[in-house]
Amino acid sequence: MESGTGRKYPWSYRRKRHALRSRLAGLQSRLPEPVRTVLGRAGRRYSIERATRDLPPIRHVQIQTHSRCNADCVFCPYTQSWHHAHPGQMSEALFNRILRELKPWEHLLNRGTIAPYLMQEPMADPAIIDRIEAIYAAFPNTSVEISTNGEPLTPKRGEALVKALIGRKHEIWISHHGMDAETLKRVMDTRYDRSVANIVHLLRVADGRLNIRIVGAGQSLDGAISYFDESRYRSYWQQILAENSVPERGVEIETIRFHDRAGTLRREGMPRGGIIREIGPANPFRCYRVDEWLHVLHDGRIRLCCMDYHGEVELPSLADTTLVEYFRSETYKSLLQSVTGAKETADDFICKRCQTPGG
Ligand code: SF4
Ligand code: SF4
Numbered sequence: 001m002e003s004g005t006g007r008k009y010p011w012s013y014r015r016k017r018h019a020l021r022s023r024l025a026g027l028q029s030r031l032p033e034p035v036r037t038v039l040g041r042a043g044r045r046y047s048i049e050r051a052t053r054d055l056p057p058i059r060h061v062q063i064q065t066h067s068r069c070n071a072d073c074v075f076c077p078y079t080q081s082w083h084h085a086h087p088g089q090m091s092e093a094l095f096n097r098i099l100r101e102l103k104p105w106e107h108l109l110n111r112g113t114i115a116p117y118l119m120q121e122p123m124a125d126p127a128i129i130d131r132i133e134a135i136y137a138a139f140p141n142t143s144v145e146i147s148t149n150g151e152p153l154t155p156k157r158g159e160a161l162v163k164a165l166i167g168r169k170h171e172i173w174i175s176h177h178g179m180d181a182e183t184l185k186r187v188m189d190t191r192y193d194r195s196v197a198n199i200v201h202l203l204r205v206a207d208g209r210l211n212i213r214i215v216g217a218g219q220s221l222d223g224a225i226s227y228f229d230e231s232r233y234r235s236y237w238q239q240i241l242a243e244n245s246v247p248e249r250g251v252e253i254e255t256i257r258f259h260d261r262a263g264t265l266r267r268e269g270m271p272r273g274g275i276i277r278e279i280g281p282a283n284p285f286r287c288y289r290v291d292e293w294l295h296v297l298h299d300g301r302i303r304l305c306c307m308d309y310h311g312e313v314e315l316p317s318l319a320d321t322t323l324v325e326y327f328r329s330e331t332y333k334s335l336l337q338s339v340t341g342a343k344e345t346a347d348d349f350i351c352k353r354c355q356t357p358g359g
Pocket of ligand 1: 069070071072073076077078119120121149175188
């Protein structure tokens with residue numbers, strides 16, 4: 001009895017296929033070098049896409065290269081978070097392994113974003129510039145996103161950041177939630193003079209050549225709490241730029257409203273939205289954070305999204321699995337079903353409390 005041969009096709013078919021491949025290889029070898037390179041690249045990409053057809057289309061990634069933030073924003077659960085209680089720095093080996101394991105999504109990431117931060121302050125990482133360089137080396141056309149509160153953005157780090165990002169796809173978000181020393185201290189607990197001086201230095205060195213957004217969150221989503229006058233925020237920054245002879249080119253100034261981070265904010269006197277939607281078989285839901293994004297903590301744990309500060313949704317660690325294994329696992333399928341409503345979840349499931357799906 002023949003068993004375990006693994007033969008899927010008859011010999012005649014395999015011979016014909018082999019002959020056809022040899023002829024194609026022969027024809028290809030006669031093509032000019034640049035054409036061969038393009039065809040080879042397209043072929044490799046086709047093979048990867050075919051082999052990863054069952055994987056979600058990951059376009060955006062947030063990697064927590066270390067756990068710390070120097071600030072303590074009143075609307076941020078950071079000081080109560082899992083990573084604050086379990087501090088650490090991501091090893092270079094793990095960081096590089098994640099980049100390697102993201103290769104199946106190369107075609108999407110080269111049109112998407114890689115952010116070397118997650119629920120903390122990237123510029124407090126002494127290795128941040130090396131991390132940025134490693135990202136561009138792996139995905140030359142991705143957009144690197146940095147979000148900083150400005151205080152750890154020393155002049156030296158600011159200059160290195162400009163050098164690393166210039167001429168490459170990027171986005172810099174500057175969180176500056178105040179309009180003077182008093183409001184900044186009250187909302188972020190950061191030092192006003194140092195933060196403003198660092199931001200101004202960055203803007204001056206960038207000289208309009210970077211994409212920078214300065215963002216202030218002065219009011220709660222429902223307007224019940226107000227720390228500063230949002231309508232004056234833009235002119236406040238325009239005045240700082242004018243006083244320091246910094247061009248406004250490339251700089252956007254905007255205000256946003258803060259919220260309870262899907263109910264993970266547990267501070268007295270701060271907003272608590274509670275359950276704001278039903279999700280389940282009768283109430284389907286969509287949030288692209290679950291199937292277009294990947295979020296990894298400093299020790300390799302995978303997180304649902306940038307709202308899950310406390311690790312409510314327990315997911316595997318990259319210490320125990322690879323990315324492809326994770327996205328093919330029953331755990332991931334079950335997570336997808338929970339978020340989309342394909343299956344029932346607990347009454348207080350995090351997505352049911354989320355006021356701003358997507359982040
Ligand atoms: S909002 Fe950002 S800057 Fe403020 S405490 Fe949280 S992580 Fe830090
Ligand atoms: S709905 Fe909110 S909590 Fe749920 S995955 Fe999206 S961003 Fe995260």
